[in-house]
Amino acid sequence: MSRYQATPPVDSLVLYKTHPARVLGVGDKIEIQLDGGSTKRVRPKDIVLLHPGPLRSLGELTVAPEGAVDEAWELLEGEVTTLADLAELAFAEFTPASAWASWLLVAEGLRFRGTPERIEVQARAEVERERAEREAKAAAERDWKAFLERMRAAAPAPEDRPRLAEVERLALAQTERSRILEALGYPQTPEHAHRALVEVAYWPPNHNPHPARRGVSTKDAALAVPALDEDEPRLDLTHLEAFAIDDEGNEDPDDALSLEGDRIWVHIADVAALVGPDSPLDLEARTRGANLYLPERMVKMLPGETTTRLGLGLQPVSPALSFGFRCDAQGELYDIEVARSWVRVQRLTYGEVEGRLDQPPFDALRAAIGRFHARRQANGATRLALPEVNVRVEEGRVVIRPLPRLESRELVTDAMLMAGEAAARVCLEQNLAIPFATQVPPDPAEEATDLASMYARRRCFKPTRLLCEPDLHAGLGLALYTRATSPLRRYSDLLVHQQLRAWLTGARPLDREQVTERTAQAELGAVAARRGERLSNQHWKLVYLRDNPGWRGEGVVVAVEERKVVVLVPELALEARVRTRERPALNDTLRLAVANIDLPELSASFRVLG
The missing domain is CATH 2.40.50.140 (Nucleic acid-binding proteins)
Structure with missing residues (x-):
């Protein structure tokens, strides 16, 4: 029987877990003394005999004997030995002290590995490889500790930036864990990652992470825009005065108004003339869903060249999809016409129009559109006059401007709703599948008249849904409606235009299943964009207050x-x-x-x- 498998005698040296111990007594269990003087009763299988003794004190092990370890390793390289033989060769004796010193070499695992009765002596190539790996690991640990110290001091080095990309991924909700934050004691949340990145100046103090955190692209689309077919048949409406009325500084004018006798024309940028179904531009716009309006910049769902060519009033003559209709005394639309057209558009601001509402043609537009507005109100349309502001970052400074309640703004809003109702009716009559905008009626409640009641009333409404099945839009007071006046800015509007263009040109329109699928895909992007916009506005408002x-x-x-x-x-x-x-x-x-x-x-x- 091997000496290492025998029952250890009293005063022998044994290994308990990774620590040396001295045997004090032997019975059903073995009593051992540990370093420091404490004793313990253990099972025989819990210990390994290293030397039979006598060992009078564990203190004898503290002074390692002198030896020739390298020479012993070179002599034994590639062979198998025992602890006793290794001790005698390396230290010229087999004593408790030399046995423990030899075992420490085995435990180190570099040149010797195994058990007391079978120790494998590693070859030089393996030792060198293992030593290099250990040195690299030790260097990495030193580097890691130094990095964490720089982070705690909020003084990262330039070479630390690639490493901090891990924290940025958590800050942008692209991962759920950061080893760096964990080591620094931060909770594993995007908010705490944000805080850490600002503290170490990886992000500037005002950095807005919210669009990227919602998965919204903040880069403009880099796609080629095809040429417009100048020979396509279009209705010439360039003889009419047409007005694109927007906020000052608007960058994507996609709608305009004209009056021809008692016929109202709403002209919309003819985006579908350049963006056909399943084209690269269509796929890009469908993924994005909508423009992204941030206080610091606007990110368009289509390349800027699309706006340059099609934005109403940006060229001397613009291609449009024009909706013509009349409005009777009850505010109902009739004699609806949809045509591809040429229009000559003048750009105005709401403020400029506000002072001209009593002058032609705005006075007549005001009267006719007013009848439509009255019909919506009678049908339960809700008008919530909650505060609105425009938040902009101008030359690094946050500027917040209240949006005044202008009648001209309401006039244009109602005109666009008229075009949406007209488009929905035409599509329904022609059996064109489109995303109808619907909203269920709110829980019964009195109409809001003050800020508190308007705040409560807003919470009663369900979000607008885009469905191929026509239904009521309760908030607008319209039995039938679709969004069709912002094809440069919203994919669902572009989709309506593509269906109307197919009908007008005799092409095959998309079927219901295709429209439903495209609408759902675009809404994912649009909802993320709206969420990113809302959080970004909140972010910059807080920057304003902080500053x-x-x-x-x-x-x-x-x-x-x-x-x-x-x-x-x-x-x-x-x-x-x-x-x-x-x-x-x-x-x-x-x-x-x-x-x-x-x-x-x-x-x-x-x-x-x-």
């Missing part, structure tokens, strides 16, 4: 919760929850000051001024 710590303003109480109130800050169109000592009533006005801004968490806290 203006002395801000003071008013908040209107729109909801009362158990310990807080919900306020709307009209000048910022910002919703916040505020703690108050007293319990204010709905629509009460509170004077507010900024208490704290947490940009990564997208949160702002306010204090109520006396």
Whole structure:
């Protein structure tokens, strides 16, 4: 029987787990003494005999004997030996101290590996390979520790940027874990990753991660735009005055108004003339779903060249898809016509038109469109006059401008709704599959007349749905409606244009299944874009407040919760929850000051001024 399998005698040296131990007594269990003086009773199989002794004290092992380990390894290279033979060859004796020193060489696993009774002596090539791997690992660990120290000091080196891409992936919700954040003790969330990246200046303090976090592309499409067929038959409407009315600085004018006698014309950029179904441009627009409007920039769903060629008023004469109709005394549309056309468009701002509403042709447009507006209101259309603002980043500075309630804006909105109803009716009559915009009626509630009731009323409405089955749009007060006036900006509008173009040219339109599939795909992108826009606006509003710590303003109480109130800050169109000592009533006005801004968490806290 091997000496290493025998029952260890008293005062022998044994291995317990990875530690040396001295045998004090032998029975059903073996009593051992560990380093430090503590004792333990263990099973025979829990220990390995290294030397039969006598070992009077574990202190004898602390002084390693002198030896010739390298020479022993060179002599034994490639062979198999035992612990006793290794000790005698390396240290010229087999004692408890030399046995323990030899075992430490085996435990190191570089030149010797195995058990006390069978030790494999590694070949030189294997030792060199293993040593190189260990040195590389040790260097990597030193580098990792140095990197973490730089991160804790918020002083990363230039060479650390590639490594921080891991944290950025978490900050953009592209992964759920970051080894770096874990090592630094940060929670594994996009918000904390955002905070860490700003602290180490990987991201600038104002960095907006929200579009990318929602998977929305922030790069313009780089695709070729085909030439327009100049010989295509079109109705010449260039003799009519046509007005593209938008906010100042608008970059994608895709609709305009004309009046011909009592016939209203709504001209829409003829995007489908250049973007056919399943073309590269169509596939790109379908993936994106809609333009992305950010305070810092706009990202178009189609290449900018498309707007340059088709935007109404950007060229002396523009190709359009024009919707003509009349409006009777009850506000109903009749004598509807759809035509590919040429139009000559003048661009105006809402402010410019506001002062001309009593002048031709705006006075006549105002009267006819007003009848349509009255019909919608009678059918239950809801008008929520909640605060709206325009948020822009101009030369690195956040500028927030309230959007005034202008009659000219409502006029254009209603005209576009008229075109949407006209398009829906034509498509239904011609059996063209399109995405109808529908919305179920809200829960019964009184019409909103103040900020608190409008805030509550808005929460009663379900989101608009795009379905191939026509149905009511309760919020607009229209029994039939589709979105058709923004084909440069929304894919669902472009899809309607493609179907109408197929009908007008005698081509085969898409079937219901194709339209449903394309609508669903585009809505994924459009919903992500709208979410990215909303969060981006919130982000830049908070940047504005952070950069203006002395801000003071008013908040209107729109909801009362158990310990807080919900306020709307009209000048910022910002919703916040505020703690108050007293319990204010709905629509009460509170004077507010900024208490704290947490940009990564997208949160702002306010204090109520006396």
